[in-house]
Amino acid sequence: MTRVFNFCAGPAALPEAVLARARDELLDWHGRGLSVMEMSHRGKDMVGIAEKAEADLRELLGVSDDYAVLFLQGGATAQFAAVPLNLLGTAGKADYVNTGQWSVKAIAEAQKYCEVNVAASSEATRFTGVPAQSVWQRSPAAAYLHYTPNETIGGVEYGWVPEVGATPLVADMSSTILSRPIDVNRFGVIYAGAQKNIGPAGLVLVIVRRELLGRPDPRTPAVLDWTLQAKNASMYNTPPTYSIYLAGLVFQWLKDQGGLAAMGEVNRRKAEALYGYIDASGFYANPVEKASRSWMNVPFTVADAALEKPFVAEAEKAGLLYLEGHRSVGGMRASIYNAVGMDAVNALIDFMKDFAARKG
Numbered sequence: 342m343t344r345v346f347n348f349c350a351g352p353a354a355l356p357e358a359v360l361a362r363a364r365d366e367l368l369d370w371h372g373r374g375l376s377v378m379e380m381s382h383r384g385k386d387m388v389g390i391a392e393k394a395e396a397d398l399r400e401l402l403g404v405s406d407d408y409a410v411l412f413l414q415g416g417a418t419a420q421f422a423a424v425p426l427n428l429l430g431t432a433g434k435a436d437y438v439n440t441g442q443w444s445v446k447a448i449a450e451a452q453k454y455c456e457v458n459v460a461a462s463s464e465a466t467r468f469t470g471v472p473a474q475s476v477w478q479r480s481p482a483a484a485y486l487h488y489t490p491n492e493t494i495g496g497v498e499y500g501w502v503p504e505v506g507a508t509p510l511v512a513d514m515s516s517t518i519l520s521r522p523i524d525v526n527r528f529g530v531i532y533a534g535a536q537k538n539i540g541p542a543g544l545v546l547v548i549v550r551r552e553l554l555g556r557p558d559p560r561t562p563a564v565l566d567w568t569l570q571a572k573n574a575s576m577y578n579t580p581p582t583y584s585i586y587l588a589g590l591v592f593q594w595l596k597d598q599g600g601l602a603a604m605g606e607v608n609r610r611k612a613e614a615l616y617g618y619i620d621a622s623g624f625y626a627n628p629v630e631k632a633s634r635s636w637m638n639v640p641f642t643v644a645d646a647a648l649e650k651p652f653v654a655e656a657e658k659a660g661l662l663y664l665e666g667h668r669s670v671g672g673m674r675a676s677i678y679n680a681v682g683m684d685a686v687n688a689l690i691d692f693m694k695d696f697a698a699r700k701g
C-alpha cells in the first residue's frame with residue numbers, strides 16, 4: 342500500500358502510526374474482545390481512555406487544574422454559539438477581531454445572541470495580515486474578546502497573543518492547536534475542532550478557565566453548556582467515544598515525538614522551507630505579510646490562473662493530494678499540519694520546481 346501526501350485543510354492527515362495502532366486494536370481493544378466503538382461510555386475501559394486522553398493533553402499543553410477540559414460534539418462551529426451562550430452573563434456585548442472567513446462566521450453566530458463590537462478588522466487589506474493591537478477599539482462593556490489565532494483559509498496566523506487585561510480572551514485554535522507550545526494561562530477559553538491537528542471531524546476540544554463557568558444563558562442547549570458538561574466529565578450526553586480514543590492516540594504520538602517544543606521546531610522548519618522556496622521561485626507567490634504567515638496553511642498563486650487546474654491535477658497524479666485553494670479564494674493551498682512531515686513538504690517543493698520548469 343502506498344499512502345499519498347495529504348495536504349488537505351481538514352479533515353486532514355493523521356499520523357500513520359496512529360492509524361496503524363487503531364487498526365491493530367479495532368476488533369479487540371487490549372484483549373477485551375470488543376472494539377472501542379462498542380464500549381459503554383460509562384464503563385471503566387472507556388472512562389480510562391477518556392481520562393488518559395485528557396491527562397496527556399494537559400501534559401502536552403501545560404493545562405493547569407484552573408481549567409476544565411471538555412471533549413464535545415458539533416465541531417468548532419457549534420462553539421461559535423456556545424461561546425456567547427456560556428460567557429455573556431448579564432453583558433450584552435462582546436469584542437471580536439476579524440482576520441478572515443472563520444472570524445466572519447464566529448461573528449455572524451455571536452450576533453444572534455449579543456451585540457458584537459468588531460474591535461479590528463483586516464478586511465480592507467483583503468485579510469492578508471493581522472491588525473496591530475494598537476489600532477484595536479475594544480468596548481469596555483464586552484464580556485470577552487474573541488479572535489482566530491490561525492485563519493485556515495487565508496493562511497494568516499498571529500505571531501503573538503493579544504493583551505486584554507482582565508477581559509477573558511477566547512481563541513478559536515482549530516487549525517493551530519498543538520503545532521507549538523502556548524501559554525494556556527493567557528486565555529479564558531481555547532476551543533478547537535479536531536479534524537486539523539487532533540483527530541476525526543465532529544469532535545471539538547474546549548479548554549475553559551473554571552472561574553468562567555456557572556453563568557450560562559438559561560436557554561443554552563444542554564450539550565453546549567460548558568458548566569453542565571464540566572460537571573459530567575463531558576458525558577452529560579453520549580460523547581464521541583471513538584473520536585476521543587483516536588485523539589488520545591494522537592496525543593500519545595505527540596508525546597513520542599518529543600512534545601510541542603519539538604513539534605514546533607519541525608513545523609517552523611517545514612514552513613520556512615516552503616515559504617522560502619515560494620519567495621525565491623519567481624513563479625509562485627504568497628500574499629500574506631511575512632510576520633503573519635501561517636505555519637499550518639500555506640496559500641500560493643501562480644501569475645497565470647489558467648495553470649491552477651493543471652497544477653492541482655498533475656500534483657494529484659504525483660501523489661500530492663488536495664492542493665486546491667478554498668473555493669472562496671481560489672489559487673492553491675498546502676496545509677502542513679503536525680501529521681504532514683518534512684518528507685511531504687520536500688516532495689511538494691520538488692513537484693513545484695518541476696512544474697515551474699515545465700510551465701514557466
Ligand SMILES: *Cc1c(COP(=O)(O)O)cnc(C)c1O
Pocket residue numbers: 351415416417418419443489491492493513514515516534535536537542543
Ligand atoms: C475548520 C475550522 C472551523 C470549523 O470547524 P467545523 O468542524 O467545520 O465546525 C472553525 N474555525 C477554524 C479556524 C477552522 O479552521
